[in-house]
Amino acid sequence: MNLMLPDTGLLFWMTVIFLIVLFILAKFGFPMITGMVDKRNKRINDSLEAARIAEEAIATLQQEQERIIAETRSEQSRLMQEAAAERDRMIAQAQDQARAEAQKIMDDARVRINEEKEAAMKEIRNEVAQISLAIAEKVVRKDLSDDAAQKQLVDKLLEEIEG
């Protein structure tokens, strides 16, 4: 029994069996498995890469968002300031207008008052003249003979009236 001497029959069968196993597994076994696992590894790597890109995009979007929010804030405050200024301006304008209107009404009223006063004065004068005439008539009827007396009387009457 020689341990180190390979047996012909076993050599033959080992070669045949191993060739068959190798053929079957190399054709239908291992390339299928390793290929699919490689494919999956590739997909996992791709997915990780895609996730990284998406994360970057999200970070960019977030920055953009923050920028837009800040912009909106400043725009808002600017608009508020503008609106306040406009409001103040409008109020001032309205006040001015109101003041001018009031002035005009006052002026008109003053003019009308003066006119009314003039008219009233004129009427009073007429009235006075008529009254004077009436007085004069009475006076004339009483003492028409004396000129000096007449004149004296008229003045006296006038004084009385005006006084």
Next chain:
Amino acid sequence: MRWLKYIALLAAVVLSMSAPVVCFADDDSSHASVPESEVDVAEILLGHTADGYGWHITNWKGKHITIPLPCIVYSSTGWHVFMSSKLEHGHHYEGLYIAEEGRYADKIVEIGPDGQEKRPFDISITKNVASLMITAILLIFIVLSVARWYRKHDATEEAPGGFTGLMEMMIMMVYDDIIKPSVGEKDYKKYAPYLLTAFFFIFLANLLGLVPFFPGGANVTGNIAVTMVLALFTFFAINLFGNKHYWKEILWPDVPMFLKFPIPIMQTIELFGVISKPFSLMVRLFANIMAGHMMVLGLVSVIFVTVKLGPVINGSMTVIAMLFGLVINALELLVAFIQAYVFTMLSAVFIGMSRSDGH
């Protein structure tokens, strides 16, 4: 040190189990009419590690229980195909018989015209061949069932679990950690099927060799013929596809002229290297597995050798042999993997060297 408790428990169990055996053995030797023959350890060791025409399972009530296997022999009288049971106990069949001793001990021989024992062309399905076939069928079944999962599922969408997941892990371990770095990125895909087949064939054969009963138990990878074929496959994988640079390194290396011409010193050394690489693969696998089997068998033989020394020594030696046997078996489990790993890695490295473009 919780495991100390378990070892103590195990020792107790082994002791209690061995006690009746010891008593029985003791009984047997005192009452037996025929004195027990000496236990021939060398015979046990070599007999259990050697190939055989039948598959010996056990002895039952003094009878050998053996699975007969077909013998296929081409002798001087032509082809003979018969079951090995025809040759049991020294029977002759069609002029063929199993030699008792001599150069062809335990092999089928015929008597030549000169009266000498002559070895015919013998491709019998021996115990090792049957075990090889079982290994091959099991391996094909396992790998194809794993491959079927990938055919039925979209592997880019889901990962396998359970046994398929385990196999994927092992296959990718060999593929990514041994083959890819050793052969090189350039053409590892071409050699991967062979290297993967070699790895799993050796690993499975090693594991089956550790199982002590029928489907396993043959010393397949501890047989020089099997490892020789594996080493030859690697030899061809290295040398048939070696590139220009590889052959230049062997036939015309960059050394001073007097070392390669007119006396080809370097060439001789390099050619020796070409042969010794697969030779070392062959011997390493064979010797490691053979040694493992021998150690386990030797430790088990201790039990039978010490029967004569009385129940106390026999009992204690049984416990010791069982504990050592357990440790060695656990070690063999590791060796089964390591040897498959080493064979594959060295094959991959040698192939990678034959494909590299220089340094």
